[in-house]
Amino acid sequence: xxxxxxxxxxxxxxxxxxxxxxxxxxxxxxxxxxxxxxxxxxxxxxxxxxxxxxxxxxxxxxxxxxxxxxxxxxxxxxxxxxxxxxxxxxxxxxxxxxxxxxxxxxxxxxxxxxxxxxxxxxxxxxx
Numbered sequence: 001x002x003x004x005x006x007x008x009x010x011x012x013x014x015x016x017x018x019x020x021x022x023x024x025x026x027x028x029x030x031x032x033x034x035x036x037x038x039x040x041x042x043x044x045x046x047x048x049x050x051x052x053x054x055x056x057x058x059x060x061x062x063x064x065x066x067x068x069x070x071x072x073x074x075x076x077x078x079x080x081x082x083x084x085x086x087x088x089x090x091x092x093x094x095x096x097x098x099x100x101x102x103x104x105x106x107x108x109x110x111x112x113x114x115x116x117x118x119x120x121x122x123x124x125x126x127x
Contacts, residue, residue, distance in 0.1 A: 008024065008027050008028070032061030033062040033063075034061065035054055035060045035062060035064065035065070035068075036065075038051070038072075039065070039069055042072055042073075042076075044076065045077070045080040046073055046075075046076030047076075048076070048079060049072040049075035049076045050072045052075070052079075053068060053071065053075070053100075056102075057100060057101070057102060059101065060100060064100055067096050067099050067100055068096075068100065070092070070096055071097065071100065074089050074090075074092055074093040078093075
């Protein structure tokens with residue numbers, strides 16, 4: 001089994017991207033709009049779950065809002081102490097976490113269809 005991909009930020013912190021720059025040239029972190037406040041229809045423990053996810057997964061963005069709302073509804077039930085949670089609800093929560101990139105391997109695979117160009121036009125010559 002192949003090793004999971006490390007996040008680009010981790011590679012840059014270690015300097016690994018300098019050893020073999022061609023290996024990481026196509027990997028870029030997507031530019032996104034911040035997550036913002038919880039949706040108005042989330043109440044009580046669902047709202048608390050929103051803030052918990054926002055703290056635990058700081059990379060979440062506006063584009064993650066729909067899947068985060070689903071995860072908040074399930075996690076809100078867990079936080080409220082609901083006793084008889086069906087197994088498919090827990091499986092749904094696990095799938096939501098994977099889709100939101102709750103692990104470094106999942107987050108490193110996120111890419112946008114049209115990457116925005118870098119702000120610095122000289123970057124192609126000096127990087």
